[in-house]
Structures are given as structure tokens and as C-alpha cells.
Amino acid sequence: MTVASHNNKNRLVPAGIAAVVLLVLASGTWLAVRAEANVNKVALADAPKGVTVALAQSSSFRAERRYVGTLEPWLSARVGPQLASGFVGTVLVRPGAVVKKGEVLATIDCRNASAASQAIAHQARALSERQKAAAKEASRLGELLDGGYAAPNEVEQKQAAAAANEAQMQALLAQSAGKSLEVDDCVLRSPFDGEVSSRFADPGAFVRPGAAIVEVVDRGVVRLSADVPEIDFDAIAPKTPVKIKLLATGKPLTGEVVRRSPSADTSTRTIHFEVDIPNPGRNIPVGTTAEIHVDVGDPMPATEIPLLSARVRGKSATVFVVDSGVAKKQTFDVFGERGGSLFVATVLKPGTQVVTQGRSLLSDSDRVAAKVEPSAAPAPTPSAVEVAK
Known part of the structure; x- marks a missing residue:
């Protein structure tokens, strides 16, 4: 029994080894077949390239x-003294204030001009009295001349003195009128109904003729002005409709x-044109x-x-262009573009x-695997434009 058991054990060892060898061979064969199945036997250059496509749309x-213009007020005036110089006394308005025609906007301290005007007026009144007296004396001498009681030379001297006094009086009246204008210039009023857009001086500032203290604008109607190249002269003929976008408000x-x-x-060879925009609400x-x-x-x-x-x-x-899975490189005439769309010949x-997407990787006649994205396809529009700046 001992010898038989030992013989049986000796026979089981080769059988086990053979089984293990067969198992290893079977596993290797399976792995080799699986690896061979996953090998891509097609050249990469021949494989379709993945791209994203959109559908061309019919449009017009x-x-x-397109031009850029400036919105200007219908009326604009910088209000300041034109004759008088002096220190600003008061400024009664600030930007945004609504003013009426003739309303006082600011005042200037014009006490010197006022005093000078009064002095000239008094001088003119005194000279007027002297002129009247000289004229009466000349008249009386004229009567004496008729009776032979006065010399003609004396009468002529009196008449000349009266005429000189008259001329001096007229000169003083003219000076008085000028000083009166200076005095009136010290009270600055609005020349029209409008709004104050700017304030350039405060009380205490010294101003000279021509200096502005406030600016008043009337924007009941706004003028949109622009300049265009001379080649567009016919494009901006009067009564030509235009579309406008205000950059400040975004309003069309x-x-x-x-x-x-x-x-x-x-100097610029440009044509100026204007569009009037009603602005009752300012x-x-x-x-x-x-x-x-x-x-x-x-x-x-x-x-x-x-x-x-x-x-x-x-x-x-x-x-x-993708046709039957093949990308073909083609060229078309361009009409124009707008936003993210391009408009080409039909x-x-x-x-x-x-x-x-994927254009940079393509060559003419490459095979492609196209994927259509609806969001990438442009929606048809009723019209398109060519932008010319």
C-alpha cells in the first residue's frame, strides 16, 4: 500500500505541471488576441478628423x-461780461438749473462804472445849461446885429461857442451811454429759455470782457452733426433716413x-451733415x-x-465645406459682415x-467626422450690412 500510494503521487506531479502549462498558454493566447484586436491598423492620416459644422442660411x-457724430444743443451761449471788468458779486445758478429768457444768472461788482456814469451824466447836464445860455446870448447879439449895435465878429464868436458847447455835450452823452452799457453789463441775464450746463466762475473771481461765467444750452431740439468722407456725399443727401444709437443711453x-x-x-476733405432730433423731454x-x-x-x-x-x-x-464626409476648401465673394455673421455670394x-471648429487642422479633401451644433448655426436675418467706418 505504501509503494502504490507513492507511485500515485509520482503520476500526479507531471499532470499538475502540464495543467499549469496549458493554463499559462491559454492565458497568453487570450491576451495576445485581445491586444491584437485593439490595435488600430488604419493610418492616422486616413482616419476621419472630428470637426464641428454649421449650416449656411439663406439671407439678404x-x-x-456707419459714422460717428456729436450731439449738440440747438442753442448754446457762454454768458459773461462784454464791456465791464470786475469781481464777480453773485452767481445765482448751478449746472442743471432751468432758466427763462431774461432771468438773472450772475452779477458783477461795477461800482466804479456806476460812479463814472453818474459823473458823466452830471457833467453833461452842466454843459447843457452852459450851451443853452450861450445859445440865448448868441440869439440876443444877433438881434443887436440887425440894429447895428453889435459887431458881426462878436456874434460869430458867440455862435461858435454855443456850437462847441453843443458838441461837447453830445460827446458827454455818448460817454454816458457807454458807461450805462457797462453798468447794464454787470447784470448777466439768460439770452433764451434753457438749462445751465456749466459754471466757470464763483463769487470773488475777477473777470474781464469776453470771460464766461456760465453756459446756457437749449436742447429742446438736439442737432446730431457728423463729418463723412467726400466719397459718401450722395449717401447723406437731405431727407435720407438714418438709424441712430445714443452711446450715452443706449437708446435707438x-x-x-x-x-x-x-x-x-x-483740410480734411470731409462733408458735414446734421440730423435734428426732437427732445421735448430733455x-x-x-x-x-x-x-x-x-x-x-x-x-x-x-x-x-x-x-x-x-x-x-x-x-x-x-x-x-463638408460634402459626403470630405472637407473641401472653397473661396467665395464676400458682401459684408455684421456681428458674428458673414454674408457671401449665393x-x-x-x-x-x-x-x-477644427479648421486649423484641415487640408483640402481631408475626411472628417462632422458634428452639427444647432447653436452654432446662424439664424436667418431679414437683411445684412456692410460696415464702413
Whole structure:
């Protein structure tokens, strides 16, 4: 029994070894087959490249010019002394105040001018009395001359003295009128109904003729003025409709060209034009900027694609078009752009897939795996514009 058991054990050892070897071989074979199955036997250059595409949309195009203009008040006046010099006595208004025509805005200490005016007036009154006396004396001598009781030379001297006194009196009256104007100039009044836009001096400041103390504007009607290149002379003809965007408030407005200069500026070769904007609520700030959009020409059919799908050079755009899984490089004429859209000739058919992402990795006739993103596809618009600054 002992010998038999020992023989059985000897036979089990080779069998176990054989089983282990078979198991190892089977595992190796399985791993090799699995690894071989995961190996990509297609060259990377031949594999389709993943790209994102958008669908071209049917649209229309209309050229547009964009200009930048300035909003100016209908009336504007810097109020200050024109004849008198002196220290500012009072300034009764501040920016934002609403004033009426003739309302006092500021005063200047003009006591010197007032005293001088009174002195001249008294001198003129005294000279007037002397002139009257001289005239009466000359008249009496004239009567004596008729009777032969006075010499003609004496009468002529008296008449000349009376005329000289009259001339001196008129000169003094003229000086008095000038001083009166200076005195009146010391009280500064609003020249029209409007609002105070600026205050340049405070009480105690010394001002001279021509210096402004306050500025008054009337913005019941706002003038939008701009200058355009001379080649756009016909684009801004009077009564041409325009679209306006106020940069200060973001409010869109519409209007029409009211005035156009008949000549260009000699230094800049630009044409000046203006648009009147009613502003009864006075809610449009003046001195600010506005964009002016003017349509040019007639609308024409166009195809709209995302701007990022094309490389634009001048008036041509290069686009990768996907057809049957192949990206083809094509060039189309450009009409214009607006926002994130580009408008090209209708040679590019609506519904065509254009590559928006992955363009930099593509070459002509590359195979692609296209993914359409609805958010990337441009929504059709009724019109498009070509921006000209």
C-alpha cells in the first residue's frame, strides 16, 4: 500500500505541471488576441478628423455706412461780461438749473462804472445849461446885429461857442451811454429759455470782457452733426433716413438728414451733415456721441455663415465645406459682415455644412467626422450690412 500510494503521487506531479502549462498558454493566447484586436491598423492620416459644422442660411444683404457724430444743443451761449471788468458779486445758478429768457444768472461788482456814469451824466447836464445860455446870448447879439449895435465878429464868436458847447455835450452823452452799457453789463441775464450746463466762475473771481461765467444750452431740439468722407456725399443727401444709437443711453432712434454742407472741408476733405432730433423731454444729453447708420443701395440675396467659419482676405472668404464626409476648401465673394455673421455670394448654397471648429487642422479633401451644433448655426436675418467706418 505504501509503494502504490507513492507511485500515485509520482503520476500526479507531471499532470499538475502540464495543467499549469496549458493554463499559462491559454492565458497568453487570450491576451495576445485581445491586444491584437485593439490595435488600430488604419493610418492616422486616413482616419476621419472630428470637426464641428454649421449650416449656411439663406439671407439678404444691404450695404450700410456707419459714422460717428456729436450731439449738440440747438442753442448754446457762454454768458459773461462784454464791456465791464470786475469781481464777480453773485452767481445765482448751478449746472442743471432751468432758466427763462431774461432771468438773472450772475452779477458783477461795477461800482466804479456806476460812479463814472453818474459823473458823466452830471457833467453833461452842466454843459447843457452852459450851451443853452450861450445859445440865448448868441440869439440876443444877433438881434443887436440887425440894429447895428453889435459887431458881426462878436456874434460869430458867440455862435461858435454855443456850437462847441453843443458838441461837447453830445460827446458827454455818448460817454454816458457807454458807461450805462457797462453798468447794464454787470447784470448777466439768460439770452433764451434753457438749462445751465456749466459754471466757470464763483463769487470773488475777477473777470474781464469776453470771460464766461456760465453756459446756457437749449436742447429742446438736439442737432446730431457728423463729418463723412467726400466719397459718401450722395449717401447723406437731405431727407435720407438714418438709424441712430445714443452711446450715452443706449437708446435707438430714427431720423433723417436735414442739412448737408455743399462743400468739403479744405483740410480734411470731409462733408458735414446734421440730423435734428426732437427732445421735448430733455432726456438726451448733449456733448455726447452717437452712431449713425445709413443704408446704401438695394438689398440683394446672400448666404449667411458664422464669421468664425471663414478666413477673410479683402473681398474673398476661404471656407471648408463638408460634402459626403470630405472637407473641401472653397473661396467665395464676400458682401459684408455684421456681428458674428458673414454674408457671401449665393454660390454657397443654403443648407451646406461649413466647418466652424477644427479648421486649423484641415487640408483640402481631408475626411472628417462632422458634428452639427444647432447653436452654432446662424439664424436667418431679414437683411445684412456692410460696415464702413
